[in-house]
Amino acid sequence: MGNLYYNKTAQWIAYAAFFAALAIIPMRIDDDFLLNQLATYGVYGLLALSISLCWGFGGILNLGQGIAFGLGAYGMAMTMQMQSQTVENPIPPIMLNNGLDYLPYLWWPFQNTASGLIFALGIPTLFCAVFGRIMFKARVSGAFFAIMTLAMLSAFYTIILDQQAYTGGVNGITPPSPLRLGSFEIDPYSSVGYWVVFFALLIATVVAKLITQSSFGLVTQAIRDDAERVRFLGYSVSGYETVIYSISGFIAAIAGCLWVMLVQYVSPAQLDVGFSISMVIWAAIGGRMSLIGSIIGAFVIQGGQSYLGDAFLSTWLLFLGGFFILVVRFLPNGLASLVEAGLGLIATKSKTATSHEPNGAKPFPAE
Amino acid sequence: MEFGSVLNALILGLSIASIWLIAALGLTIIYGAAGVINMAHGALIMLGAYSAYMLQHYVGVPYLLCIPASFVIVAVVGLILERGLIQYLYNRPLDTLLATYGVALVLVQGVRLIFGSDPKYLAVPEIFSSSFMIGSVSISTFRVIVLAVTALLVFGIWVLFYKTRFGVQVRAVMQNKEMAASFGINASRVYMLTFALGAGLAGVAGSLFGVLNIVLPTMGDSYVVQAFLMVVVGGGSLAGTIIASFASGELQSMFAFFTNDTFARFLIFVLIVVFLRFKPQGLFAKAGVRR
Numbered sequence: 001m002g003n004l005y006y007n008k009t010a011q012w013i014a015y016a017a018f019f020a021a022l023a024i025i026p027m028r029i030d031d032d033f034l035l036n037q038l039a040t041y042g043v044y045g046l047l048a049l050s051i052s053l054c055w056g057f058g059g060i061l062n063l064g065q066g067i068a069f070g071l072g073a074y075g076m077a078m079t080m081q082m083q084s085q086t087v088e089n090p091i092p093p094i095m096l097n098n099g100l101d102y103l104p105y106l107w108w109p110f111q112n113t114a115s116g117l118i119f120a121l122g123i124p125t126l127f128c129a130v131f132g133r134i135m136f137k138a139r140v141s142g143a144f145f146a147i148m149t150l151a152m153l154s155a156f157y158t159i160i161l162d163q164q165a166y167t168g169g170v171n172g173i174t175p176p177s178p179l180r181l182g183s184f185e186i187d188p189y190s191s192v193g194y195w196v197v198f199f200a201l202l203i204a205t206v207v208a209k210l211i212t213q214s215s216f217g218l219v220t221q222a223i224r225d226d227a228e229r230v231r232f233l234g235y236s237v238s239g240y241e242t243v244i245y246s247i248s249g250f251i252a253a254i255a256g257c258l259w260v261m262l263v264q265y266v267s268p269a270q271l272d273v274g275f276s277i278s279m280v281i282w283a284a285i286g287g288r289m290s291l292i293g294s295i296i297g298a299f300v301i302q303g304g305q306s307y308l309g310d311a312f313l314s315t316w317l318l319f320l321g322g323f324f325i326l327v328v329r330f331l332p333n334g335l336a337s338l339v340e341a342g343l344g345l346i347a348t349k350s351k352t353a354t355s356h357e358p359n360g361a362k363p364f365p366a367e
Numbered sequence: 368m369e370f371g372s373v374l375n376a377l378i379l380g381l382s383i384a385s386i387w388l389i390a391a392l393g394l395t396i397i398y399g400a401a402g403v404i405n406m407a408h409g410a411l412i413m414l415g416a417y418s419a420y421m422l423q424h425y426v427g428v429p430y431l432l433c434i435p436a437s438f439v440i441v442a443v444v445g446l447i448l449e450r451g452l453i454q455y456l457y458n459r460p461l462d463t464l465l466a467t468y469g470v471a472l473v474l475v476q477g478v479r480l481i482f483g484s485d486p487k488y489l490a491v492p493e494i495f496s497s498s499f500m501i502g503s504v505s506i507s508t509f510r511v512i513v514l515a516v517t518a519l520l521v522f523g524i525w526v527l528f529y530k531t532r533f534g535v536q537v538r539a540v541m542q543n544k545e546m547a548a549s550f551g552i553n554a555s556r557v558y559m560l561t562f563a564l565g566a567g568l569a570g571v572a573g574s575l576f577g578v579l580n581i582v583l584p585t586m587g588d589s590y591v592v593q594a595f596l597m598v599v600v601g602g603g604s605l606a607g608t609i610i611a612s613f614a615s616g617e618l619q620s621m622f623a624f625f626t627n628d629t630f631a632r633f634l635i636f637v638l639i640v641v642f643l644r645f646k647p648q649g650l651f652a653k654a655g656v657r658r
Contacts, residue, residue: 061461134640138647143404143460147595148640154592155636162629273592277468284465314476321472328466329455 005343008213015209018292019202025194032189037306039188039262041299042197046204046255048282048298049291053208054248055280056288057217059224060241061142064149066276067156068124068249070266072256074160074167075120077266078110080175094173098165106166113181121253128249129242136238136245141227150273157271172267179261188262197258201295204251208291211247220244281320285327287336297334375504376624377617384616385514388609389575390590391597392520393568395608398598400541400561403453404464408594409587410474411566415441415573416582417478420487430491430578434516437574438567445566449559457558471587479584486581495578513575520568524605527564537561596639602649610650615639 004010022042029035047069054060081092091103103111110116131152135145160167167173179186186192211217220240222230231237260266269275279298286297301320308316331337390412397405405411418440419433428436448470456463491509498507528534539547540557548554573587580586597615601607615635622631643649 061464131640134644138644140643140647143464144599144643144647146461146464147404147592147599148643150592151596151636151639155633155640158629158636159633162627162633273588280465281468314479318473318476318480321469321476324472325452325466325469328462328469329452332459332462 003340003344003347005340011209015205015292018296019198019205022198022201026191026198035191035194036189036262039194039197040259041302042194042201043255043259043262044279044282044298044302045201045295046197046258047252047279048286048294049201049204049208050248050251050255051279051283052286052288052291052294053211053251054245055283056290056294057212057224058220058241058244058248059227060245060248061146061280062149062245062248063146063273063276063280064153065248065252065279066153066271066273067149068128068252069256069259069276070156070160070268070271071124071127072120072253073260073266073270074173074256075110075116075123075253076179076257076260077173077175078107079113079116079120080177080179080260080264081173082107082110082116083113083180084175084177092173094168094171095165098169100165104166117257120257121250124253124256125246125250128246132242132245132249133238136241139238141241150276153271153273153276157268157273160268160271168267170268172265172269174265175260176264178264186261188264193262196261200254200258204254205291205295208247208251211244212291216240216243281324283334285324285334287334287339289333290336293334293336293339371504372624376620378504378506380617380620381613382510382514382616383619384613385510385517386576386579387593387597387616388612389513389517389520389568389572391594391601391608391612392517392524393565393572394594394598395565395601395603395605396524396568397562397565399603399605400537400565401453401457401558402460403457403562404460404467404595405565406464406468406591407448407470407474408467408565408569409589409591410471411441411445411569411587412573412576412590413478413582413584413587414444414474415570416489416577416586417482417487417573418570419489419574419577420582423489424487430489430495433489434571434574437570439570441570441573442563442567445569446559446563448566449562453562454555454558471591475584475587482584484584486583487577488581489574489577491578509578513579516571516575520571521605521609528605533557533560596636600639600642600649604650607650 025038026035029038047065050068051062051065054062054065085092091101092107095101095103109119135148140148161170163169177185178188186196212221219230219235223235223237223240227237230240256270259270278301282298282301283294284297285301286295287293305313305316305320327334333340390408393411394405394408397403397408415437418437419430422428422433422436423430452466452470453463456466495509495512498505500506526534528537536547536552536557539550539552540554544554547557572590576586576590597608597611600611600615601609618638619631619635622634626634
């Protein structure tokens, strides 16, 4: 028996147990406010998942995931804002307040809920595909790509801040009523909101897991480990990188939409550099090479921030920064690698105990 | 659009360029010599401003002496940082980026715990806070000081790197660490000193920015990204950073003249991304250098 950590069945069982635990929560909790807060952690989990997919499995450190998240969030907020506009009152207040007496073209696709949602998810993904294509084709990689994503993030942040009449500027958009799909209203302060996020996280995780196990995922992992060799083997490295980066962006865009659905609010703060880097911190501490490790990293860190942090936010961030330094220095693959090492230890122990294992057990591909 | 206002924009552009350049100088040296992506640079700038504030407020050191003092204090912080953390990460460039971001978090929060989040102010001699006229153009004296200090630092770095024994060693290590080491150069010591030097330069920048803006724990954050862009566009060399800063400063000022400051920044960022699409190695990259 090899290391249980690499056993695919064991991995799927761990995932099932994890989601079963998450599914029990709404049955045990009556507090709608708390449920809403827990659902936002699910959104952070989605973001950590997207980072893990792109960074842990594609080797692309993306410090600008806030772009996809923010664009998705703005798209959703615009859709929800337009839902509450009527025929007598067709123009959202942020435009009227900024002296705009017509609906700008930018907002047109969001008048219809279905097309609004398509645009909210499609535009960030398209951005990732185009930006990724440009960058990866020019063989910008590693730390340089990270810096470029930061630059793009700052660019979006400034433009959204600047175009007040279109985006609400620093105040952002505050849709007055919850999201309606057809005649059904998704109340964010209810178990319905929680379940929506739960299933989004579940589906995204399963799909991401399947991607990492597919031959596509194996090639991206090979690129992560040595891009040059993969290129010499005849693969289109930039193509693979663009696709994994776009998938990651798509997941982040979903997270953005769900986030606005839950909190009914969006502002340039969602495109803040610090927020995007904290997504990377969740994945780094939880373990970027493990999808579930990254998600748990997001839960624990954001949970800790809201429960301990309210009173001692500065102390908490100081502690988090210090802990992050230690993880980067001593545990580059995050806390999940402790689990990996622990299970490995058990495996070797049992092996020496029985010592009749056939030699040269075939190595399992890394998760 | 008359000639005076264009001239005004050009002079303002020069001033912006000097601010961007002085913020990017330390980064250029650290990245160029050691390949370290130092995300703590903004926090070091902030520390420089707080060092100047402390010296001025509690000890009563005159402002002009605070500038070199900030250099020394932040250089020492940089030295400790290099010995305690960075030296273990030289062959993991992405991890230096993450670890130094952690350092930035710690430094910013530490300062916030000690000094609070309320803004502090640096007092400068009366003459610095005035402005003077050249023709129809009004120029703030302090911006001229920033420009002068920047020019002085660039000259100093040039002398250090190209006219001294230490500079030869740094450049040798930059070109090939192993080869330099086999000729008896202590590469680890060179890295340590260049990191301290880069940090010290951030300290100087901070002591100047503390006057241009208010002193806050988060004041350095906004400089990191744009300073990095200058380094990346310049390709990690000193001359490259100088030209990149000059060009971006002037463009920023010209764009701002026609639109506004925020939109001009947006245009600059987009232009840089487009530029790097066609020249991913930056302006003056040597062949075969890591990127």
